[in-house]
Amino acid sequence: MSAPVVCFRCGDRYDDETRVRCACGEPLWFDTPRTEFTWEDCPDIEGMWRYEPLLPIDRPEGVARAAGGTPLVRSSGLDDAAGCRVYVKDESENPTGAYKDRGSAVAVPYAIEAGNDVVGTISYGNMGISTAAHATSLDRECLVLVPEEIPSGRLELIAQYEPTIVQVSGDYGALYSDGLSLSESLPISILVSDDPARISGYKTVVFEIYESLAPETPDALALPASSGGFASGVWRGLCDLKALGLLEELPRLYLVQTAAADPITRAFESGAAEPTALSPDETGETIAHSIGNPDPPSGARALAAVRDTGGAVVSVSDAEIRTAKRQFAVDGGFCVEPAAATPLAGLTRLSERGEIASDERVVVVPTGTGFKELGVGDVSISTERTSRADLPELLESLLDVN
Numbered sequence: 001m002s003a004p005v006v007c008f009r010c011g012d013r014y015d016d017e018t019r020v021r022c023a024c025g026e027p028l029w030f031d032t033p034r035t036e037f038t039w040e041d042c043p044d045i046e047g048m049w050r051y052e053p054l055l056p057i058d059r060p061e062g063v064a065r066a067a068g069g070t071p072l073v074r075s076s077g078l079d080d081a082a083g084c085r086v087y088v089k090d091e092s093e094n095p096t097g098a099y100k101d102r103g104s105a106v107a108v109p110y111a112i113e114a115g116n117d118v119v120g121t122i123s124y125g126n127m128g129i130s131t132a133a134h135a136t137s138l139d140r141e142c143l144v145l146v147p148e149e150i151p152s153g154r155l156e157l158i159a160q161y162e163p164t165i166v167q168v169s170g171d172y173g174a175l176y177s178d179g180l181s182l183s184e185s186l187p188i189s190i191l192v193s194d195d196p197a198r199i200s201g202y203k204t205v206v207f208e209i210y211e212s213l214a215p216e217t218p219d220a221l222a223l224p225a226s227s228g229g230f231a232s233g234v235w236r237g238l239c240d241l242k243a244l245g246l247l248e249e250l251p252r253l254y255l256v257q258t259a260a261a262d263p264i265t266r267a268f269e270s271g272a273a274e275p276t277a278l279s280p281d282e283t284g285e286t287i288a289h290s291i292g293n294p295d296p297p298s299g300a301r302a303l304a305a306v307r308d309t310g311g312a313v314v315s316v317s318d319a320e321i322r323t324a325k326r327q328f329a330v331d332g333g334f335c336v337e338p339a340a341a342t343p344l345a346g347l348t349r350l351s352e353r354g355e356i357a358s359d360e361r362v363v364v365v366p367t368g369t370g371f372k373e374l375g376v377g378d379v380s381i382s383t384e385r386t387s388r389a390d391l392p393e394l395l396e397s398l399l400d401v402n
């Protein structure tokens, strides 16, 4: 195993490599690898394990080998909507259709190396699906704690990997801290959103973006934000590249939240160092249910990332998310889940505010596929685009035209 874990806020270091939280309460992450590194040093391996020298474990077996290596697509059809030159980093092409696989690909084998035969997670969405897939591919037990009212389609997606699923009644949102105590008292690793090994997996998305674009560099990156874990991984990746001499100036980091639950946006606008947890009457329903954490565990770190890079946090409404989802499909050809459409909606807003120039190169990260999400699109489109015909009449009319 590798480097000690450190705290971004107070700088404390811990040699206990399974520790998740600093004494000050903030989540920990692995320090920059102390190694000389250039892109030429990357082993000739597909996917995120090309950056194995910068990760805390060696390349594992199983579906983890299929994680990462997603395409970066110059998507000029989206330029008008975003108000800049758009590159799409399509994270839907991971094994379970979401960026979470980069985190699970490191965190699950890491937990097993640390001696835990059972891994688990608290999620009824992409993280539950991803963790279960990675555990079973290494022939390990997995425990997924889901809320009592989980939609049947979501349950089916998790259950296909045959983990142990427990439907928990009561305050599901409060399970996060209980999950950490379960990890401490039982031989099981509950891999939450800001687990240090997960964060180290997320940073590979940055390595891929920079290696693909080189010698060009992006002016900004735009991604959805919920727990703050992904933003933390992206910031960590940027800081690693700078420390390794592969990047001079950090790009602006733009985080986009759903207006239905946006504690990070509120803290950004008020100048606070950390978000204040939202009470149930301060949150609402949203189609972007993959995001919307009312009490983000990595919220302070996400805010620090945005301020360090000169970026911003914005919130968007469900109406704006629907528009962006449609633009992704019609103008880009991408099928993204509502949460993954938020960065495009955020860019529309930021460029209208004059924070982004039309000649700037901006990487948008749709974090998950829309193919898992039915019933969230605009139903009127299906009706408008569909007509009916009898086969003989259809053939006749087509032949007439020709």
Ligand SMILES: [Zn+2]
Binding pocket: 007, 008, 009, 010, 011, 012, 022, 023, 024, 025, 026
């Ligand atoms: Zn600390």
